[in-house]
Amino acid sequence: MAGQIWAVNSLGGFFYSQNLSDELREALQPMARFRQFCDVKDASQQGKGKGQTFTWDVVSNAATAGGTLVETNTMPETQFTITQATLTVNEYGNSVPYSGKLEALSKFEVRKPVMQALRNDAVKVFDRAAWVQFNNTQLRVVPATAGTSTTVLTLTTNGTATATNNIAFQKEHAKLVVDLMKERNIPAYTNDDYVGIAWPSTLRRLKNDLETIHQYTVPGIQLIFNAEIGRYENVRYTEQTNIVKGYGSTDGITGTAWTAGLSDWIFFLGEDTVAEGVVIPEEMRAKIPTDYGRSKGVAYYYLGGFGIVHDQTVATESRIVVWDTAA
Numbered sequence: 001m002a003g004q005i006w007a008v009n010s011l012g013g014f015f016y017s018q019n020l021s022d023e024l025r026e027a028l029q030p031m032a033r034f035r036q037f038c039d040v041k042d043a044s045q046q047g048k049g050k051g052q053t054f055t056w057d058v059v060s061n062a063a064t065a066g067g068t069l070v071e072t073n074t075m076p077e078t079q080f081t082i083t084q085a086t087l088t089v090n091e092y093g094n095s096v097p098y099s100g101k102l103e104a105l106s107k108f109e110v111r112k113p114v115m116q117a118l119r120n121d122a123v124k125v126f127d128r129a130a131w132v133q134f135n136n137t138q139l140r141v142v143p144a145t146a147g148t149s150t151t152v153l154t155l156t157t158n159g160t161a162t163a164t165n166n167i168a169f170q171k172e173h174a175k176l177v178v179d180l181m182k183e184r185n186i187p188a189y190t191n192d193d194y195v196g197i198a199w200p201s202t203l204r205r206l207k208n209d210l211e212t213i214h215q216y217t218v219p220g221i222q223l224i225f226n227a228e229i230g231r232y233e234n235v236r237y238t239e240q241t242n243i244v245k246g247y248g249s250t251d252g253i254t255g256t257a258w259t260a261g262l263s264d265w266i267f268f269l270g271e272d273t274v275a276e277g278v279v280i281p282e283e284m285r286a287k288i289p290t291d292y293g294r295s296k297g298v299a300y301y302y303l304g305g306f307g308i309v310h311d312q313t314v315a316t317e318s319r320i321v322v323w324d325t326a327a
Helices: 100-105 111-134 171-183 200-211
Strands: 039-042 053-059 082-088 090-099 139-143 153-156 194-198 228-232 235-239 266-269 274-286 295-308 320-323
Touching: 053 274, 082 274, 090 100, 090 111, 100 295, 111 274, 111 295, 139 171, 153 171, 171 194, 171 200, 171 235, 171 320, 194 200, 200 228, 200 235
Parallel strands: 039 274, 139 320, 194 235
Antiparallel strands: 053 082, 082 295, 090 295, 139 153, 194 266, 228 235, 266 320, 274 295
């Protein structure tokens, strides 16, 4: 059987060793970063027995803006359009089988490390599935002047950056991105703040800048988001390592390194970005023992999916901006 067995040390035999300490050490992985910013929608009523596609309504901006009124004129009228966004519901899961002999002879409880390994895998799988939808945004920014400007950004609205980014992200860029998002009327994610997500090294220059300005270190303050590191210019920055560095990735697992290597992608999020439709929330499932109790296992299972909320053919409705590069 593939999985954990007693006969091979690296697959279970090391669970009892003369030299093994009494403390079982596990390789802990970071928790979800992108998934925490999805809007969870209950797809159980729409999904069970009703097909694999989950839909929800998206309301546009008013077609005509209001304004001042003339006393003798009638009230102006306008309208908005309603479109339906969709996501595809899929099964997600993984399992680790193990032998009854391993469980019987192990010094440590076998299920605990098995479930830990599966939890770590599930976190990355779900985060990558969410990121694929975030990455469908049409708004990409690159510094102007051959990718080196700290005063001007080049914005593309077709989902593809057209210039090479040749500078580390810093406080001047942070201000430019926020101004761009505000002037596009992208609503804030929470209160008056947007959210920025990137690799720790991508934010290093900004963090160094903030050491000479300010960080929010008020005693006792509770950071709401996983891995949140601080706030600057109406953006709350969060670090992640579940999604690969580089550009051109379609799965979050493989990407191409940036040519200059001075920065990497950063996702800036407003409100109403990606929806998560949940039919069956993730859960751990124990395998029914077979072969007279000699073959056992544990799996995680989830039935649901992720979908970007706003029609990405209409750039004015986009709520996500990516600090990006063409090469």
